[in-house]
Amino acid sequence: MKPLQQPFPRQAANLPYKLPPPLFDARCRACWFTAALGVLVVASFATLGLDWQAFVSMDALRSMGRFVAEFFPPDLSPAFVRKVAWASWETLAMSALGTAMAAVLGLALAVPASRLSPQDPAWLRRPTRWLLNALRAIPELVWAALLLISAGLGPMAGTLALALHTSGVLGRLFAEAMENVPTGPAAALRAQGVGPLRVFAYATLPQVLPQLMSYALYRWENNIRAAAVLGVVGAGGLGQLLSFHMGLFHMNKTATLLAAMLLMVACVDALSFAARRWMTR
Amino acid sequence: MSPVTPPAIDMPTTGPHWPGSKPLAVHPAVPVRDPAFVSRVFWLGLALVLLWPLGVATEFRLWVLWEPDNRKVTADFVRSFWPLVHDAEFLQMLARETWRTVAMATAGVTLALALAIPLSLLATRVLSLSALSGRMDRGPAALRWCVRAVLVVLRSIPELIWALVFVRVVGLGPTAGVLAIALTYGGMLGKVYAEILESGESHATQSLMRNGSGRLQAFVYALLPSHAAELASYTVYRWECAIRSSVVLGFVGAGGLGQQLDNAMKMFNGGEVGTVLLVFIALVALADRVSAWLRKALA
């Protein structure tokens, strides 16, 4: 190879049509998305006025260290553990009963909310879907706060709140599952002139039932976490004890309660996973 | 193979009778009982038996809702919803609080990403160098198991609990909410990212690592391109969930729409409650639409 004797070349290293495309191209939609995303993130941090000092300074870290130290040792006295056990049972019952009610209500709402066959006029589809969206848009905590007014303090408000919110979620999932089911069996029954309720019971439901139960069990995992915190607004269970003791700064009792919460969540996750595996064997 | 032949003995006839059909005699082996019936009755009975203690534990007395005092309180509250409060000052304040809710969710998810990305890279088995030649070594496997446990713990504690704790540390305001969302969603995103990275083909990644590239290089050049759409799609979905969460966190003092709703409910001001609920439902519907559109564009 000849040694480089000439001065630097005056042309671009790549010919113009071989240059890579510019990083930001006004015609490219993805570029605008990314730019908008960047603006959103920066604006969020800027306008919130987050108090970094309160978190990152040496002072803050030391006080946090002290705060965390107060959690140990957790309070394991028999009387308190009994109370925690009863509250855990209450929370578990709230989540289980709420999910079960939601499954029934969700199925009842999913039938009008789905178009079961191409000839199905499905008049109620849009209003029922709107209802399901409204039910699921409102978080469980807000439902609980609203229901406390009629049902009073205690776990019943929490159960109903879980049932209402989850029926919106499950109703929509159930409706989508029912619309995606293979249509062969239902079409054959309809060709014989069988009415829609019986077509549903003999053809659609047997095909879709394992998936529905799987959704309901998966939702139970979420509901146990939700049930644990509903008590914060007064709906009973572990949450109520937690907010009570945290308000009085009983940090070791709080530690026990948090441990109980983690244990419940792990148990229900395991139970739900095992049940779903057993059903699809 | 041939149809059932009638036995020589004269047996009672059963079966459908059609015009012109020969009545087929009952073969002694014809089953008449459903074997699954007993187990069905058992499971149904078990379910019903379990419902009773659940109802007792949750003090489930639905008829309480119909008691005269409760009915009156409910009716009064529902009646107070109308007319909805719609004066300009209130709506302006709601608009500000809505932006604060969205900002809290965005900031929270951004911090969650900062937490989730390194943890998911640590937890995913696809980037294990020792696993290239057979089983993973004990040390790396233990590390991955620990990181996964951390992620599971982070995601198991509801964000409301984190918010309750942080409110006592950093005081009322959006900081507590942002940190609570960051920790919980960091756990969620980290776990799901690790699972997404492990799903699908790891051939490209492994070839790069076998040829001597570093783990991060293999991630950026092979794993990320193939899973970027799914990762981004899940993140956008989580952002939409974070908006809902930040409303819930407002109930414990993190500001935003949730706090307004809490204030309005404490004062039994049905008109304000109704307006805030409507704004909230609209916000969630809008976020749902945007998220669905973005996810479709990414797919």
Next chain:
Amino acid sequence: MNLDLKALEARHPAALPSAAPALRALNLQLAAGEQIAVIGPSGAGKTTLLQVLACAQPPTQGVLKLGGLDPWRLPVRALRRLRGQLFLAPQVPPLPPRQRVVTSVLAGRLPAMGLWASLRSLFYPSDIPAAYEALAHFDLGDKLFERVDRLSGGERQRVGLARALLAPASLWLIDEPLSALDPVRARMAMTALVDLARERQTTLVATLHQVDMALAHFPRIVGLRNGQLVFDLPAEQVSPEHLAHLYAQHAHALRGEALPLPRDEVAPAAPAPVVMHCR
């Protein structure tokens, strides 16, 4: 039930308007209790013919009369009653996978059962001996309480045929009853269907790819090609020239070679909805 088709024309439901119709100028008359086999190369319109006869698809032109009635002019209730009198067995057995065979077979009787009886039969099958008998005709008696997805393809097809035996129908429309069966079982199933149809005086219309089976079991053969009737003859009068003319350029069908199932019927179900939860 007697059938009367005059100048019938029908389109495939998913076809473009510019595409050729699936059935053209079809004339066919059947007396009650007659048995015919419809043969022809793939794409000839055999399945469309059965769909039109089953009132699952309206004809675009021409006259269709079932039992002397025009089904598409009847009020809803009368049409439902008419539907209860016919039975369509599609090529892919319409059986929900996790249902038990006994329930699937008894479902054939739904038009004759009241609402309460039908729902009760889901929990406890109402007529187990009748289901057993129907299955025994196809040598499946021992599979009475099995789940449908635990059966082989041929067994599932026979269960689909057994359903016909319980239906209160006077018209059986069977689409490719033998596609998944081995020769021995195919002969048994065909014999059972034809004998029982004769016993009960039900009109039987079956589409078949196996021409030798059609010629052996059916007294009357109808040949379709490109939606048009090529011949309508008693079985003895069908000559090899007729068959060669019918299956011209489709020699593999004439030899009875196994054909792949129509693609739209074996397409996998739409992908399950993405399970997204806020957790």
